[in-house]
Amino acid sequence: MTYAIGIDFGTASGRVLIVHIETGEVAGMRVVPYKSGTITSSLADKAIPHPFALQDAKDYMDVLRAGIPEAVKKAGIHPDQIVGLGVDFTSSTVVVADDQLTPLSEKEKFKTNPHAYVKLWKHHGASKEAADMFEVARMNKNRWLGNYGYNVSSEWMIPKVMELLNNAPEILKETAYIMEAGDWIVSTLIQENVRSNCARGFKTFWNEEDGFFYDYYEQLHPKLPSIIKEKLEGRLVKIGEKAGELSNEMSKTLGLPAGLPVAPAIIDAHSALLGVGSERKNQLTMVMGTSTCHLMLHDEQKQIPGISGSVKDAIIPGLFAYEAGQSAVGDLFAYAVKQAPNEYTEEASNRHISVHQLLEEKAAEKRAGETGLVALDWHNGNRSVLSDSDLSGLLLGLTLHTKIEDIYRAYMEATAFGTKMIMRSYEDWGMQIDEVFACGGLPQKNALLMQIYADILNKPIHISASDYAPAIGAAILGTVAGGGHRTMEEAVQKMKQPFLKTVYPISENVKIYQSLFEIYHEMHDFHGFERINMMKRLHELAARD
Ligand SMILES: Nc1ncnc2c1ncn2[C@@H]1O[C@H](COP(=O)(O)OP(=O)(O)O)[C@@H](O)[C@H]1O
Numbered sequence: 001m002t003y004a005i006g007i008d009f010g011t012a013s014g015r016v017l018i019v020h021i022e023t024g025e026v027a028g029m030r031v032v033p034y035k036s037g038t039i040t041s042s043l044a045d046k047a048i049p050h051p052f053a054l055q056d057a058k059d060y061m062d063v064l065r066a067g068i069p070e071a072v073k074k075a076g077i078h079p080d081q082i083v084g085l086g087v088d089f090t091s092s093t094v095v096v097a098d099d100q101l102t103p104l105s106e107k108e109k110f111k112t113n114p115h116a117y118v119k120l121w122k123h124h125g126a127s128k129e130a131a132d133m134f135e136v137a138r139m140n141k142n143r144w145l146g147n148y149g150y151n152v153s154s155e156w157m158i159p160k161v162m163e164l165l166n167n168a169p170e171i172l173k174e175t176a177y178i179m180e181a182g183d184w185i186v187s188t189l190i191q192e193n194v195r196s197n198c199a200r201g202f203k204t205f206w207n208e209e210d211g212f213f214y215d216y217y218e219q220l221h222p223k224l225p226s227i228i229k230e231k232l233e234g235r236l237v238k239i240g241e242k243a244g245e246l247s248n249e250m251s252k253t254l255g256l257p258a259g260l261p262v263a264p265a266i267i268d269a270h271s272a273l274l275g276v277g278s279e280r281k282n283q284l285t286m287v288m289g290t291s292t293c294h295l296m297l298h299d300e301q302k303q304i305p306g307i308s309g310s311v312k313d314a315i316i317p318g319l320f321a322y323e324a325g326q327s328a329v330g331d332l333f334a335y336a337v338k339q340a341p342n343e344y345t346e347e348a349s350n351r352h353i354s355v356h357q358l359l360e361e362k363a364a365e366k367r368a369g370e371t372g373l374v375a376l377d378w379h380n381g382n383r384s385v386l387s388d389s390d391l392s393g394l395l396l397g398l399t400l401h402t403k404i405e406d407i408y409r410a411y412m413e414a415t416a417f418g419t420k421m422i423m424r425s426y427e428d429w430g431m432q433i434d435e436v437f438a439c440g441g442l443p444q445k446n447a448l449l450m451q452i453y454a455d456i457l458n459k460p461i462h463i464s465a466s467d468y469a470p471a472i473g474a475a476i477l478g479t480v481a482g483g484g485h486r487t488m489e490e491a492v493q494k495m496k497q498p499f500l501k502t503v504y505p506i507s508e509n510v511k512i513y514q515s516l517f518e519i520y521h522e523m524h525d526f527h528g529f530e531r532i533n534m535m536k537r538l539h540e541l542a543a544r545d
């Protein structure tokens with residue numbers, strides 16, 4: 001058996017890869033876009049509230065049904081040659097399901113109820129709940145949040161559970177399981193309610209020693225502890241283990257052997273570390289797509305303010321995985337693309353290139369600093385290092401001569417400055433960064449972007465040759481679950497993807513960007529003033545205890 005299946009569920013599409021377990025070669029692949037995409041405005045003409053970002057779980061099943069048989073066919077292999085299957089998923093992407101694992105959105109009476117649908121990581125309907133949770137922790141000397149950057153993000157699972165409790169009791173009543181979408185897929189494949197330690201550790205305030213923080217939940221809502229017990233529990237499976245075996249029913253649907261080993265789900269960005277082979281400490285990996293996640297591994301747990309968190313064994317057994325992030329990166333560039341004038345969209349269409357490519361080309365004609373613009377990239381809030389989804393973006397220096405490509409460039413620079421803030425936080429806490437890796441959909445699509453990052457971070461950046469590092473990581477987990485390699489380390493060494501190139505900083509640009517970063521930093525501290533002060537106070541308080 002020489003192949004594994006890796007399935008990466010992103011924000012806009014799912015990607016199924018068939019990967020050779022000895023060489024990492026991708027033998028077959030199928031990308032399946034989600035039919036309903038991200039639902040933000042209405043369900044069957046019924047308007048939904050503004051900060052909602054929903055998906056239809058049916059689209060995930062289509063990725064399996066359409067993607068797996070086609071990817072296997074493209075690979076030209078027999079299903080018996082597959083050793084195991086792994087899944088990675090965006091997170092916290094939350095599914096509510098009945099006891100048969102059927103999502104409540106499939107029930108006729110809930111067709112237009114937004115709370116019955118999948119709540120995507122970027123759904124901000126639980127901002128109030130996240131703020132309330134933060135306040136309760138603050139009143140308790142911040143005692144539960146140290147391993148979560150001293151913050152609560154509305155992107156996480158528990159605020160979303162609180163949102164259901166406050167706004168959708170009718171849904172909660174019929175919900176047997178509240179699940180990470182990754183766990184829901186794996187549970188559906190093996191027909192058993194299982195939960196992976198990766199998303200559970202990062203998104204639900206859980207750790208292996210203490211379990212869930214029930215004393216915290218009690219203070220949030222009297223009903224919350226029992227909801228967590230009833231609807232979030234399930235057999236725990238750790239990364240590097242086997243979750244279970246493909247059920248007979250799913251084997252018929254997907255054309256795969258019944259009993260095929262299935263790995264526990266891993267968060268998409270975390271999976272990418274495995275795919276690029278960044279499995280040691282002192283390496284920073286940027287997974288750049290709709291958003292960016294900044295991952296590191298370390299042998300100690302440090303309570304770094306403003307990051308998304310750190311969890312033991314979440315990526316490589318024995319090491320702490322650290323995550324920080326920016327909640328709008330590709331999305332911010334897409335926002336600029338939408339504002340391009342007709343003449344630009346026509347030019348792009350005539351030249352058979354995307355508007356992104358056209359804007360990149362035009363932006364590349366400007367030198368560093370030439371646009372006169374500095375932006376703050378908080379159009380979808382700030383994930384790190386302030387963790388406040390209500391913060392908004394800024395653009396400074398506009399004149400009547402500013403063109404859309406200037407703004408596009410300013411946004412690229414702003415996201416790189418945001419990454420520099422995160423890098424500094426890691427370094428300030430003794431997490432030395434010797435190497436920077438970039439993967440995800442963006443690095444290969446936009447060469448200017450990667451040069452800007454190298455110049456602003458003042459570090460060489462190794463770019464993965466694969467756009468699909470998370471799916472490779474998932475295939476690695478599938479291989480280990482199926483016994484194709486004995487250890488994660490062995491599987492990573494065999495299956496990791498090569499680098500396409502390394503982009504080096506240009507010293508002239510580095511100097512210019514150092515002064516522009518000072519302006520970005522001032523904008524950051526000015527616009528994030530209240531949040532920064534609150535975090536400083538919390539941190540001092542925690543340090544005294
Ligand atoms: N040439 C480009 N330059 C910059 N951003 C791009 C370009 N083409 C697409 N994008 C952005 O890439 C994002 C999608 O990234 P991708 O990694 O493919 O998906 P996902 O984040 O869902 O895993 C979108 O937000 C889109 O706006």
Ligand SMILES: O=C(CO)[C@H](O)[C@H](O)COP(=O)(O)O
Pocket residue numbers: 010011012089090091092121267268269288289290291292293323325
């Ligand atoms: O928060 C996450 C990881 O913890 C999300 O999964 C991630 O930010 C979304 O990923 P993508 O930009 O690839 O859709």
